[in-house]
Amino acid sequence: MPKTTQHSIENIIDNLHSAVVVVNQDLSIEYMNPSAEMLFQISDTRARGRSLKKLVIDEHEFIDRIERSMQSHHPFSMYEAELRIRTGQSVVLDYMTSPIEYRSSGQYLLLEFVNPGRLRKLAQDKALLNQNEASRSLLRGLAHEIKNPLGGLRGAAQLLERELETENNKDYTRIIIREADRLQSLVDRMLGPRDVPDKTPLNIHKVLEHVRQLVQVENDTVKFIIDYDPSLPDIIGDESMLIQAVLNITRNAVAEVGPDGEITFRTRPLRNYTIGNNTYPLVAKIDIIDNGAGVPEDLKEKIFLPMITGRADGTGLGLSIAQSLVNQHDGLIEYDSIPGETTFTLLLPLNNDTE
Ligand SMILES: Nc1ncnc2c1ncn2[C@@H]1O[C@H](COP(=O)(O)OP(=O)(O)O)[C@@H](O)[C@H]1O
Ligand SMILES: [Mg+2]
Known part of the structure; x- marks a missing residue:
């Protein structure tokens, strides 16, 4: 393969969103692309030469499947598998194996990991942000509409109170004022914090x-x-x-x-x-x-x-x-x-x- 082509292929693999790991017959890591470095939280240089088993914790089933795929030369796919990676974190992902053979240097296995959970979650996160924005602006609009007449209502009750002669009747205006205040504080809470963050x-x-x-x-x-x-x-x-x-x-x-x-x-x-x-x-x-x-x-x-x-x-x-x-x-x-x-x-x- 000409050198330039070789380079551009590496470049393409380096830019893939799916995580790619290549292991040799002993399951020693030969190569990891940046997405794989991110997934397993280890650099390519540190990972090279280490066993694939070191990237995961207690994943006998996973290692077993990889070994079988290597020995049988058969590709293998697994969907929505849960893996515990070396940092202790659990991830749900799809993975596929593809056996590759170089005439001179023997047998390798290419592992691809894609993270469907993360993709689904990204969509959910965006929906959550939009939902929050929409509902808050609806609420803000409503709260403002309530606030203005409420101020008038309270002011009028106060004026009326001054005009009233008997304490008995003043009890009624006090109820109006107290309830208006209660509603006011509810509306304020609905409006939420108005301050700009002081970071x-x-x-x-x-x-x-x-x-x-x-x-x-x-x-x-x-x-x-x-x-x-x-x-x-x-x-x-x-x-x-x-x-x-x-x-x-x-x-x-x-x-x-x-x-x-x-x-x-x-x-x-x-x-x-x-x-x-x-x-x-x-x-x-x-x-x-x-x-x-x-x-x-x-x-x-x-x-x-x-x-x-x-x-x-x-x-x-x-x-x-x-x-x-x-x-x-x-x-x-x-x-x-x-x-x-x-x-x-x-x-x-x-x-x-x-x-
Ligand atoms: N840790 C939790 N466990 C179970 N349910 C929860 C938890 N946190 C929130 N919820 C649910 O979400 C609802 C909304 O919470 P929140 O917005 O804080 O309002 P509130 O506490 O006044 O009900 C709660 O009434 C409860 O049903
Ligand atoms: Mg609460």
């Missing part, structure tokens, strides 16, 4: 610890498990907004788990992660996990919408507000819930200069 470098663990202490004061029986990655760099954000977002999620978790519940705070960095339309070199992943009964099935699609609640005393505003606070940091909140394990994940880009 400074801050340690996300400080935010989490602050919330943990607050919540422990309110409820001292719930057990917190802390799993922080101390290497996570500072994020540029508005501290009080992020405290509010984490607090809303944590209070929901506390309400779900009951007295002997457990809540885990976990932080991890994610490299080259896409949120909405932007890919960021580094994203902070903050998981708030509880062991409660899980999000009710009929609410699953809509818990981030305002006024959606599964509780008799709920307002349904907590998650909607948390989502827009995090959106103001170019981030996203998503969740996953099965009975006994509900995880709310805050994704916050760390390098805000990268759009």
Whole structure:
């Protein structure tokens, strides 16, 4: 093969979205493209010469299939397989093997990994961002429409109160004023935080610890498990907004788990992660996990919408507000819930200069 062609082929493989790994007969790694480096969180140079077994944890079945494909010279595909990669993370992906043979240097196996889960999730994330934006603007419009006449109503009741002679009648105007105030504060909460974020470098663990202490004061029986990655760099954000977002999620978790519940705070960095339309070199992943009964099935699609609640005393505003606070940091909140394990994940880009 001419040299230039060889180079351009390597270049093409390097730019593939699917992860490509080539192993030799002993399952030693001969080559990894950048997508594979990202998937397995190891560089090509470090991976070369190592065994494929080192990239995954306890994946005997996976290794078994690869060995069989190598020995039988038969290609092999597996869909929606769950793999635990060397960092401990579980990923769901499709993978295919293609045996290749070079006359001079023997037998190799080309492995391709594609991540359908991530693609599906990207579409879901975008839908979530759009949904939140649409519902918040609807609510804002409605709230403004209520606010204006409400001010007039309250003012008129105050004027009327001054005209009234008897205390008895004043009780009625006071009810009008009190109820108008109550409605006003509800509308304010519906409008959500209006401030522009005041962003400074801050340690996300400080935010989490602050919330943990607050919540422990309110409820001292719930057990917190802390799993922080101390290497996570500072994020540029508005501290009080992020405290509010984490607090809303944590209070929901506390309400779900009951007295002997457990809540885990976990932080991890994610490299080259896409949120909405932007890919960021580094994203902070903050998981708030509880062991409660899980999000009710009929609410699953809509818990981030305002006024959606599964509780008799709920307002349904907590998650909607948390989502827009995090959106103001170019981030996203998503969740996953099965009975006994509900995880709310805050994704916050760390390098805000990268759009
Ligand atoms: N950790 C959780 N586990 C189970 N369900 C949850 C959890 N967090 C939120 N939910 C569901 O989402 C709904 C909406 O939450 P939220 O927006 O905070 O409003 P509220 O707390 O006022 O109900 C809750 O009423 C509950 O049904
Ligand atoms: Mg709530």
